[in-house]
Each structure stands twice: as C-alpha cells, then as structure tokens.
Amino acid sequence: MSNITSQACLSDGVPGGPLFVGVYSTVFLVGLVLNLTALAVFFRHGKSRSHTVVYMTNLALTDLLLVLTLPLRVYYHLGFSIHLPWLCDIVGLVLLANMYGSIFLLACMCLDRCLAVSFPMSPRVCEARKKAPLVCLGVWVLTVGASLPAYISKRAEASAAAATNNASCFGNFPFYATQPVALASTLTVGFGLPLAVMLASSWGLLRAIGRSAAAAQTELVDSRKIRRMVATNLVIFLICFLPYHCMLALLYMYQKERPCPLLVTYWYSLMLACFNAMLDPLAYYFTTETFRRKMDVGAMRRMFPLHNSSSNEVQHKSRGPLNT
Known part of the structure; x- marks a missing residue:
C-alpha cells in the first residue's frame, strides 16, 4: 500500500527536479566546510574546552555525518537509480539519528547555559555540568538505538516485497x-520534551540575566548577545524540526x-530538517564569543604569520569573564 502511493507520487516527478538537488548540494x-572548520577550532583549543563546547563538538560531528550522506540524495534526485536498498536505509537511519541527536544536544546546550548562569556557585550544578561527555554518549546511544527499529522495519518491509522497484x-x-506507539514517543520524548526544556531553559536564562547586577555592565555580560543566542537557537530548532513532526501527525491522521x-510535503519537511546541519555552525559563530574570537585569531595568524606574538597578546586581552 505504501509502495503504491509512493510510486504514484514519484510517477508525477514531484520529488525530483532542481529544488531538491540544489538544496541538498548547497x-x-x-x-x-562549516562543520570541518568548527571541529578544527574545537579540537585545536581542546585544552580550554568548556562544557558547552563539548556539546558543540558532538553536534558538529553528527551534522558532519549527515552532510556526508547528502551526495547520495543528490544522485537520487537527479533521476539515477540506486541498486543498493540497504544503502538507502542506512542513509535514512543517519538522517533520523542526526535529527534527534541535534534535538537532544541543542536542548542540553540550552540547559547547560541556563544552569551555568542561574547557579554559578552551586557545587551540585558544577559536578553535573562536568558530566557533559557522558551526557553526549547517552545521546548517541539513545538516538542510534531509537532509530534502529525504523531501519529494521524498512528492511522487513523490503524483504516482504523483494521484487519492488x-x-x-x-x-x-x-x-x-506513523505507528501509534512510535509516533507518540517521537512527538513527546523526541520533540516535545526537548522543546519544553529549551523553552524553560531559555526563560530561566533570560530571567537570571535580567536579575543579575552584572548584566548592566556590558564589559561582563552582554545581555543583547545572550538574547540573540537564545532567539537564534529557538528559531533554528523550530524551523528545522517543527514541520517534520507536524507532517508526521498529519500523515497519521490521513494514514488510510x-x-x-x-506525502510530498513530508519529503519537503525532511529536506528542511537537513538545513540544521548547515545552520548549527552559523549559530556557533554568531552566538558564541569564544568560537568567534578563536576562529578570527586563527585566521589572522595564517594571514599574518609574522605577528604571532602580538596576536597572542590581543587574544589574551580580549578574554572576558563570560566564556560560552
């Protein structure tokens, strides 16, 4: 039934064309380029790595994995046949793992910033924030493990219709x-809970900044940059992931x-979700002072190798007490 519907849509030529090819290629x-640059910056300055940067590093890794699968999607949307069904399934698995890995990591980053600002002197909070590598490991295990049933289901469906095109x-x-149990867990645990964490953490962060006496001193805390960071993360999150989950709910309602x-709109929502792999590095640059400063200094050193000592001095002087 699902294959018949898909083939009928495909016969109209809807999922092909320059839009999908252009978007996936871009x-x-x-x-x-952006994720490799981000990883180079993060690993180069690993000794000064903060807890937030640990989450950013894992986010860049999962985005890079997704980016590496996109040439196959470009090849498919150019109209070429792919004679390895298992390869299609693995690429789909990477997309799901990336989507929910990004969702959980963005929520963890938002919560980490909120705790750091709201409870800067709490020993329990400091100890909890040190567990960032373990949290990231748990995210990888959870996202890959949660995506495996979808992969196994697709393989079983392909085996039942071995002669399928x-x-x-x-x-x-x-x-x-779109099965009831999978859809319920996806909308609640996979999307709703992280969204609630991000909204609550963003509210808590802005509330703490508003009540802080240091917020009035721009040399210590730039409240405008923090608000911009919060808004950017929420906008990226909603633009990339909300349409996909809305389409899942609609497909469940009209499953018969x-x-x-x-169905075509659902394919577009998947394409939109892939934008996250490109937008996350931009969020690092425009919302994270540490990343922007280190990347700029590194670029200046490559351009002006004779002035390493002076640029080191400039970097030292530019350090502020807020390191996110």
Whole structure:
C-alpha cells in the first residue's frame, strides 16, 4: 500500500527536479566546510574546552555525518537509480539519528547555559555540568538505538516485497514513524520534551540575566548577545524540526488515504530538517564569543604569520569573564 502511493507520487516527478538537488548540494558544500572548520577550532583549543563546547563538538560531528550522506540524495534526485536498498536505509537511519541527536544536544546546550548562569556557585550544578561527555554518549546511544527499529522495519518491509522497484529509495511512506506507539514517543520524548526544556531553559536564562547586577555592565555580560543566542537557537530548532513532526501527525491522521500532496510535503519537511546541519555552525559563530574570537585569531595568524606574538597578546586581552 505504501509502495503504491509512493510510486504514484514519484510517477508525477514531484520529488525530483532542481529544488531538491540544489538544496541538498548547497547544504552539503556549505555544511561540510562549516562543520570541518568548527571541529578544527574545537579540537585545536581542546585544552580550554568548556562544557558547552563539548556539546558543540558532538553536534558538529553528527551534522558532519549527515552532510556526508547528502551526495547520495543528490544522485537520487537527479533521476539515477540506486541498486543498493540497504544503502538507502542506512542513509535514512543517519538522517533520523542526526535529527534527534541535534534535538537532544541543542536542548542540553540550552540547559547547560541556563544552569551555568542561574547557579554559578552551586557545587551540585558544577559536578553535573562536568558530566557533559557522558551526557553526549547517552545521546548517541539513545538516538542510534531509537532509530534502529525504523531501519529494521524498512528492511522487513523490503524483504516482504523483494521484487519492488528501488526507484523509491527516498520516497517511501514513513510507515514505522506513523505507528501509534512510535509516533507518540517521537512527538513527546523526541520533540516535545526537548522543546519544553529549551523553552524553560531559555526563560530561566533570560530571567537570571535580567536579575543579575552584572548584566548592566556590558564589559561582563552582554545581555543583547545572550538574547540573540537564545532567539537564534529557538528559531533554528523550530524551523528545522517543527514541520517534520507536524507532517508526521498529519500523515497519521490521513494514514488510510495517504494523499500524494501530503506525502510530498513530508519529503519537503525532511529536506528542511537537513538545513540544521548547515545552520548549527552559523549559530556557533554568531552566538558564541569564544568560537568567534578563536576562529578570527586563527585566521589572522595564517594571514599574518609574522605577528604571532602580538596576536597572542590581543587574544589574551580580549578574554572576558563570560566564556560560552
């Protein structure tokens, strides 16, 4: 049933064309450069790595994994056949793992900043923040483990229809994701809970900054930058992930009819989710003082190698007490 609907939509040529090819190619090129640059900055300055940077490093890694799978999607949307169904399934698994890995890591970053600002002197909070590597490990295990049932389900469905045409490599109906149990856990644990954490943490962070006496001293805390950081993270989160989860709910409501326009819109929402791999590094630069300063200084050193000592002095003087 799902294959019939998918093939009918594919026969109209909806998921092909220059839009998908252009978007996936752009995300691949820009995301590859930005995420590699971000990882180079993070690992180069590993000795001064804060807890927030630990989350950023893992976020850049998962974004890089997604970016590396996009050439196959470009190849597919150019109209070429992919004769390795297992490869399509693995690429789909990477997309799911990246999506929910990014969701959880963004929520963890937001909560970490809130705790750091709201309870800067609390020993319990300091000890909890030191567990950032373990939290990231748990996110990887959770996201990959939660994505495996979808992969196994797709393999079982492909085995039941062994003679199926592989032209619908990335155009199948999300059968597993629209099952009641999977959909409920996805909308609550996978999206709703992290969104609630981000909203509560953002509110707590802004509230703490508003009540802080240091917020009035721009040399210590720039409240405008913090508000911009909070707004940027929330906007990226909602733009990339809200449409996909809304489409899952709509596909569940119309699971029997499975109208082609709804299914095509679902494919567009998946494409939109991939933008996260390109937007996250931009968020590092525009909202994180440490990342921006270190990347700029590194670039200046490459451009002016004779002035290393002076640039070191400038970097030392530019350090402020707020290191996020």
